[in-house]
Amino acid sequence: MRPVIHVKEVHYPESDGKPMGETDEHREAMIRHIQILQEYYKGQRVYVSGDLLVYYEQGNPRKYVVPDAFVVKGITPKRRRVYKTWVERKGLDVVIETTSRKTKRKDMVEKPELYARLGVKEYFLFDPDQEYLDPPLQGYRLSEGQYAEIAPDPGGGLTSQELGLRLCVEEGILQFYRMDTGERLLTPAERAEAERQRADRRSGTSAPPRGTGEPAACMKPGGALTKASEGDAAGLAPPAPWIPRYLQAGVNLRGIIPFRKVPVRFLRFFVHLIVIFCPLGRRCGNRSRERSRFSRRSPRKWDCPLGM
Numbered sequence: 001m002r003p004v005i006h007v008k009e010v011h012y013p014e015s016d017g018k019p020m021g022e023t024d025e026h027r028e029a030m031i032r033h034i035q036i037l038q039e040y041y042k043g044q045r046v047y048v049s050g051d052l053l054v055y056y057e058q059g060n061p062r063k064y065v066v067p068d069a070f071v072v073k074g075i076t077p078k079r080r081r082v083y084k085t086w087v088e089r090k091g092l093d094v095v096i097e098t099t100s101r102k103t104k105r106k107d108m109v110e111k112p113e114l115y116a117r118l119g120v121k122e123y124f125l126f127d128p129d130q131e132y133l134d135p136p137l138q139g140y141r142l143s144e145g146q147y148a149e150i151a152p153d154p155g156g157g158l159t160s161q162e163l164g165l166r167l168c169v170e171e172g173i174l175q176f177y178r179m180d181t182g183e184r185l186l187t188p189a190e191r192a193e194a195e196r197q198r199a200d201r202r203s204g205t206s207a208p209p210r211g212t213g214e215p216a217a218c219m220k221p222g223g224a225l226t227k228a229s230e231g232d233a234a235g236l237a238p239p240a241p242w243i244p245r246y247l248q249a250g251v252n253l254r255g256i257i258p259f260r261k262v263p264v265r266f267l268r269f270f271v272h273l274i275v276i277f278c279p280l281g282r283r284c285g286n287r288s289r290e291r292s293r294f295s296r297r298s299p300r301k302w303d304c305p306l307g308m
Helices: 024-040 104-118 188-203 224-233 264-277 279-284 286-291
Strands: 046-049 069-073 094-098 122-126 137-143 146-149 158-160 165-170 173-178
Touching (some): 024 046, 024 094, 024 173, 094 104, 104 122, 104 146
């Protein structure tokens, strides 16, 4: 009988016991990079992940690395608990590390040597704090077994040949742009918010998003508050200053009266009747009469509850 050989199964842990990110900012940046690249490669045979243990030596669970974000082309984008290079028969193509105070030395010295040995074609480092890397975005491309620095373009961005994207830092955030269309890539949440804001602007139901510097829709030329000037463009006289402001907001009295040549004195008398007999007009018309250079009466001391 042949002796039975018992092969001890090697256990590959799914966690190294270290936190995902040193700070909230680093963790959010890592998650954002992963989500953007996952959305970019949706429906393709490309696996995008991050903060996952990558084992690169069979039988030795101590030989692993944990990239913040990485891309592997040509494999099924299924969920994995760990990544084993000998099982997938494919190494990593692109790695993006989010550098922090604790990881600076490892990202700059140890990992480049390891990634070059593993055949990672492009390696990027990003410093969201802009304190540990100068410039805060750096990239390297594998050439003959060694990394060569990717020269930045005039705008300070870096081109990734493997991703077909341009990477650049804008207001402390790493942005990704398509090389073919120039479109900026977004996370699913960012895309949904952008579509909602676009729909709101089309319907005119809400103001543009904060921080865009764009005026509200009602303040743009041709908006609701500029209708009072349409009568001027048609050759009509604008409303007199003594007409209460609640009537001036989009209303041209000469435009709604059939007889355009009605004397101004009659119009004035007509509006004074409204002010006297209409409670709303009596309350809100007072202050506009106070400001009028046409009114000869001393203003009555009535308060306007509407603040007009």
